Amino acid sequence: xxxxxxxxxxxxxxxxxxxxxxxMSVAMRDLFALxxxxxxxxxxxxxxxxxxxxxxxxxxxxxxxxxxxxIEKATDSESIREQMLSRDYKFALIIxxxxxxxxxxxxxxxxxxxLELLVNPTVNVQTQMVLKSALDGKLTKxxxxxxxxxxxxxxxxxxxxxxxxxxxxxxPIEVNYVYKGGRxxxxxxxxxxxxxxxxxxxxxxxxxxxxxxxxxxxEQGTLMxxxxxxxxxxxxxxxxxxxxLIINAIQVIIMIAIGMYVVPxxxxxxxxxxxxxxxxxxxxxxxSFSAISMALFIASAARTTEQATTIGGVLNIIxxxxxxxxxPKFVMPGFMQEIADISxxxxxxxxxxxIFLRNGGVSDVLTKSLxxxxxxxxxxxxxxxxxxxxxxx
Amino acid sequence: MRIPKQLLFFAFxxxxxxxxxxxxxxxxxxxxxxxxxxxxxxxxxxxxxxSLELVICGAPLIDIKHLYKSYDKKPVLADVNLSVRRGSVxxxxxxxxxxxxxxxxxxxxxxxxxxxxxxxxxxxLDRELRSIQSKCSYIPQSFAFYPRLTARExxxxxxxxxxxxGKKLQERMEFCIDxxxxxxxxxxxxxxxxxxxxxxxxxxxxxxxxxxxxxxxxPTVGVDTQSRGYILETIKKINRDRQTTIxxxxxxxxxxEQVSDDIAVINEGKIILHDNKKAILTRAGDxxxxxxxxxxxxxLTDIRLRDED
Numbered sequence: 001x002x003x004x005x006x007x008x009x010x011x012x013x014x015x016x017x018x019x020x021x022x023x024m025s026v027a028m029r030d031l032f033a034l035x036x037x038x039x040x041x042x043x044x045x046x047x048x049x050x051x052x053x054x055x056x057x058x059x060x061x062x063x064x065x066x067x068x069x070x071i072e073k074a075t076d077s078e079s080i081r082e083q084m085l086s087r088d089y090k091f092a093l094i095i096x097x098x099x100x101x102x103x104x105x106x107x108x109x110x111x112x113x114x115l116e117l118l119v120n121p122t123v124n125v126q127t128q129m130v131l132k133s134a135l136d137g138k139l140t141k142x143x144x145x146x147x148x149x150x151x152x153x154x155x156x157x158x159x160x161x162x163x164x165x166x167x168x169x170x171x172p173i174e175v176n177y178v179y180k181g182g183r184x185x186x187x188x189x190x191x192x193x194x195x196x197x198x199x200x201x202x203x204x205x206x207x208x209x210x211x212x213x214x215x216x217x218x219e220q221g222t223l224m225x226x227x228x229x230x231x232x233x234x235x236x237x238x239x240x241x242x243x244x245l246i247i248n249a250i251q252v253i254i255m256i257a258i259g260m261y262v263v264p265x266x267x268x269x270x271x272x273x274x275x276x277x278x279x280x281x282x283x284x285x286x287x288s289f290s291a292i293s294m295a296l297f298i299a300s301a302a303r304t305t306e307q308a309t310t311i312g313g314v315l316n317i318i319x320x321x322x323x324x325x326x327x328p329k330f331v332m333p334g335f336m337q338e339i340a341d342i343s344x345x346x347x348x349x350x351x352x353x354x355i356f357l358r359n360g361g362v363s364d365v366l367t368k369s370l371x372x373x374x375x376x377x378x379x380x381x382x383x384x385x386x387x388x389x390x391x392x393x
Numbered sequence: 394m395r396i397p398k399q400l401l402f403f404a405f406x407x408x409x410x411x412x413x414x415x416x417x418x419x420x421x422x423x424x425x426x427x428x429x430x431x432x433x434x435x436x437x438x439x440x441x442x443x444s445l446e447l448v449i450c451g452a453p454l455i456d457i458k459h460l461y462k463s464y465d466k467k468p469v470l471a472d473v474n475l476s477v478r479r480g481s482v483x484x485x486x487x488x489x490x491x492x493x494x495x496x497x498x499x500x501x502x503x504x505x506x507x508x509x510x511x512x513x514x515x516x517x518l519d520r521e522l523r524s525i526q527s528k529c530s531y532i533p534q535s536f537a538f539y540p541r542l543t544a545r546e547x548x549x550x551x552x553x554x555x556x557x558x559g560k561k562l563q564e565r566m567e568f569c570i571d572x573x574x575x576x577x578x579x580x581x582x583x584x585x586x587x588x589x590x591x592x593x594x595x596x597x598x599x600x601x602x603x604x605x606x607x608x609x610x611x612p613t614v615g616v617d618t619q620s621r622g623y624i625l626e627t628i629k630k631i632n633r634d635r636q637t638t639i640x641x642x643x644x645x646x647x648x649x650e651q652v653s654d655d656i657a658v659i660n661e662g663k664i665i666l667h668d669n670k671k672a673i674l675t676r677a678g679d680x681x682x683x684x685x686x687x688x689x690x691x692x693l694t695d696i697r698l699r700d701e702d
Contacts, residue, residue: 005541005582221535225598228501228531228608229554230523 009209013251017202018258021194025259025268028190039067040127043084043092045075050100050107052142057095059138066131068093084118091131092118103139103146115139189269195259196352197325200345202255203248203287204316207295210244211308214299237384241292248288252280274354276361283351286369286376290344293379300383319343344375454479454606454638455500460509462495462662469495471662473509477655482632482639484653484670486646486690492662493642494534497608500640501531513606530604534611536591537598540584544575544594547583548601555602565601572627573597589620596624600631607631609641613648621648628652646687650674658690 098109259271302308323346354360453476
């Protein structure tokens, strides 16, 4: 009741993660889709003296990932740079004069680089790599096909069908995802990644309502009244923990429901649950216990609500950033990945990913859950020691 | 068995009151009465000569002997001896930092004492705290409830903490709603209440367990005259109708005069005056010309500000 009537708590615990899940799931949808719906615009200048660049550009545009905006062939290098920055293009591709000569391996400039890629510094390395790989792939195919054309007569003499030697249009690589317990038909989606991350993040934000209640009780004398009523220390602590465990459980249910039913309405992919409901309940309970225990410790250590919410908020953001909630751990450098393991949010996130993405069960989340429970017990012990020292319980 | 209050009145005989107090020319003089300078031998001498001590025949309900309490080696209560009659209202007066709240916090089991002996209704506070707490109720100066809940929800919550449920809880809640005159706003959120409404709810919560002993810590702070009058009348009614023993702290002397049967003045951790109200006012007036409790209080506790304490 106290939470429902606390608009700030409702915002932090329910509205914030719901909005994050919706935004992230929809915004990152194409990052996980094999064929995106949003093409990255590339400013292009075709200065090729020959005809090979036409086929090259056609092949690139067929990828649908990039959309080329051509400007005047005679535009000089400085002007291209200016246009790129003023029109906020992420890339500019200059197809140099020697492009056809390079592909055909004859004529002026046949050994010089035929493409120049200008990159806006705001573009991340992954996106650069996607465009560079696509350019490399299409150029290699074009050169191979040109080579086959050049040895056309030889192949005819040898009785080899040149069509069979031409590079395939489709990628020869088949991608499959590996899950616990065998194959799984669904491919990972943005929502499968977003829900666990923002769920863990929001569960740890329980520090705000807990510290509000706890410190208000202390400041308003309610704690003194409770003590004069012979309310036991255990009851005082459990009286805080149990309602918030329920609140966390409601958070889990609501966030999963948003992933399953609301995200698809906004154009995203529906969240699919793993096969282990028990595993999900175990990791959710462990995250909740550790989050509440940490919140109780912060609320006990802080003198004012402002102190508690500031310390709690900052700690959550640090733990979240370290724990791979904001940046996936696999893109972090090695030492950062090791540091990430100190964050309890990381253990929780990995546990939820085990359930949602890797199709894991109870045994897969057991170690992480135990670690979270031990962390929670440690925090709770510190809380009780602190309160006893201050004679507050 | 409770002894009628009227009979008890005759049982309390003030002693050590016959000494005539003396005025000292080198001290601060207020309105022609006797005066004190802080921490001088003369002040101690005057106190001893003016010593008013309530003598209670029979066992008191609350009996405090040689009570000591200190925080960080700084004494807050030093050799406090105090007795409270069953069914009486005892006004506990003292300047800021005198030790009133600490004394009540010890009596209610919120904090522990350093040394001394306290018995409540014949039970030792150290050994039978749980039983003592079940007979008592503490109403703090602050609004000790949950502002986002309604008055009814607060009463339900604290009633449940007292172990009440079902019909008994409903009956006690109705009594408390009635005594707090909260019928018109009992289902409204408390954070929308005025100061007076909050005070009445604070009081009502304290009456849920039908306490034999009620500790009231400045229950009228920040309320309007009407609410203040209502609260004081309610306290007198509870004492009269239910024979509840009340320990009442306040900075308002007129309140203490209005509701108390006995008065104790605490200063710098010591009880410096304790007697029934009538005796204090009469004899203080006779002895040194103080007509009001406030004048006497200022004489006994010095007029200096206590902010630095």
